[in-house]
Amino acid sequence: MSTSVPPRRSDCPISYSLDFLGDKWSLLVIRDILFGGKRRYGEFLKSDEKIATNILADRLSRLEAAGILKKAPDPDAPAKSLYLLTPKGLDLIPVMLELAVWGAKHDPGTGAPTAYIRRIKEDREAVIAELRKAHGKG
Amino acid sequence: MSTSVPPRRSDCPISYSLDFLGDKWSLLVIRDILFGGKRRYGEFLKSDEKIATNILADRLSRLEAAGILKKAPDPDAPAKSLYLLTPKGLDLIPVMLELAVWGAKHDPGTGAPTAYIRRIKEDREAVIAELRKAHGKG
């Protein structure tokens, strides 16, 4: 699978965002890092949505090519590597929070923790700051 | 093309959102309504990204099936119809704003108006309220 930068469809910022993130899997990988504390290939594979291994490999390389993730050696096992958010990736935190709020509100069978969703709405900036802090400077 | 509700992949609210919105076109249609004041089939077709007519028809019916849009008769020409946002669709405003902010920040060639992006960041609630008002109660 190729992994080149996607063609730009227009100069609209929403269109730009969707050029990189407009599919069913990319933002789930970012969710896993951000809210699930996951950082390794095998951890992403274990998520509930059951991403296929070839699709995961493709998305990781695209997100890396887009500068949203970076692949770094694992300090505990230098032969392995970790996928971490870059500053560009960390800037997606507000997008993720709004997607979570919308999904939690409109999915009758949502599994979203009510308290956390309320906290996002009432104390947005603090939640953003916490997540940023937890994931370093990128 | 079918137009049934997509299969639920998990109970995660972000996954739920992506089940409906996770492609390159759905949110662009919503953008056209929200920021472009578009409401008719032909208007969506004319956008810069050049959506194919069969894909547009598919997305409109999926978004309607999802309760995000509703198709209403045009008061000026009752034989024609308009696509409008429902309350569930209006709740996507914060998501759209954050995607716009992210795209505007990270796309070196963005065409996003600087003043509007700054206003989203500095006066978020007011921008949300304005857009809600402009698109009625749904």
Add this chain to the structure above:
DNA sequence: GTGTTATACTTGCAAAATGCAAGCTCAGCA
């Protein structure tokens, strides 16, 4: 040093989604 296991992928192929061009339908108007 040989075999076993785990992790992180790659490959092959069928199925589904997308993109493009060409229709088709129906209302309004001349």
Add this chain to the structure above:
DNA sequence: TGCTGAGCTTGCATTTTGCAAGTATAACAC
């Protein structure tokens, strides 16, 4: 009665996805 434009539908080639299987490399066990 015929023409026009808006709003789709259809056919078909290309691309992307999903599933299963296979490969590479390193760590560890013996």
